[in-house]
Amino acid sequence: MPKKVEFDTEGVTITIPDQKRKINVRKLGLGQLDSMPSFQGGFRPARLVVNFELYDEDQPDAYLVEFEQPFELIVRYTKADLQRAAREGTSLALGFWDGSAWVRFTPEKHGFRLQPDADPEKGGFGVVSIARWGDPPVCWGN
Numbered sequence: 076m077p078k079k080v081e082f083d084t085e086g087v088t089i090t091i092p093d094q095k096r097k098i099n100v101r102k103l104g105l106g107q108l109d110s111m112p113s114f115q116g117g118f119r120p121a122r123l124v125v126n127f128e129l130y131d132e133d134q135p136d137a138y139l140v141e142f143e144q145p146f147e148l149i150v151r152y153t154k155a156d157l158q159r160a161a162r163e164g165t166s167l168a169l170g171f172w173d174g175s176a177w178v179r180f181t182p183e184k185h186g187f188r189l190q191p192d193a194d195p196e197k198g199g200f201g202v203v204s205i206a207r208w209g210d211p212p213v214c215w216g217n
Contacts, residue, residue, distance in 0.1 A: 085125045086151025086200075087213075092144040097132040105212055111172050118170040118177035120216040121159055124150055128210035138210055145206040148213070152189070153198045156215045165217035169201040172211045 078091045080100040091098050103126040111120065128138040129146070150169060160167040169180045169187060180187040180203045191199035201215075 082125060087125045088149040089146060091146040094143050098129050099132050100127050100129055102127050118168060118179040118216055120177055120214040122215045124213050124215060126212040129208060140209050141207055145204040148203050148205055150201045152201055152215055154196060160217040163217055168217050170216055171213050
């Protein structure tokens with residue numbers, strides 16, 4: 076049975092399909108956006124959302140980076156996120172900090188898609204599928 080972890084304050088849901096190990100999720104500090112140079116890697120960060128790591132429950136001090144089955148990350152976006160991207164004449168995008176540059180989640184590599192609410196003016200969710208994860212911060216931007 077898949078494991079589902081929700082961070083309500085951040086509007087984040089992580090769903091982990093069955094794996095060989097018992098995997099859990101730990102929320103980490105976000106850090107400061109100004110310490111992560113903007114617009115490297117073709118992504119302009121705007122709003123940090125969440126930072127987390129996945130770990131084996133039998134070895135909680137060692138975080139995991141590879142998974143037999145990709146996990147799903149769902150991140151809420153707001154009307155303000157949409158408006159910011161529209162003002163800049165770009166599409167809303169979700170990215171992560173790889174330690175030296177921002178990387179945009181893409182449909183090709185991560186199955187990235189936007190899933191609007193019933194009233195798209197209110198916001199919606201970004202959905203990605205992740206097979207490798209090194210616990211970077213996740214950010215809305217364009």
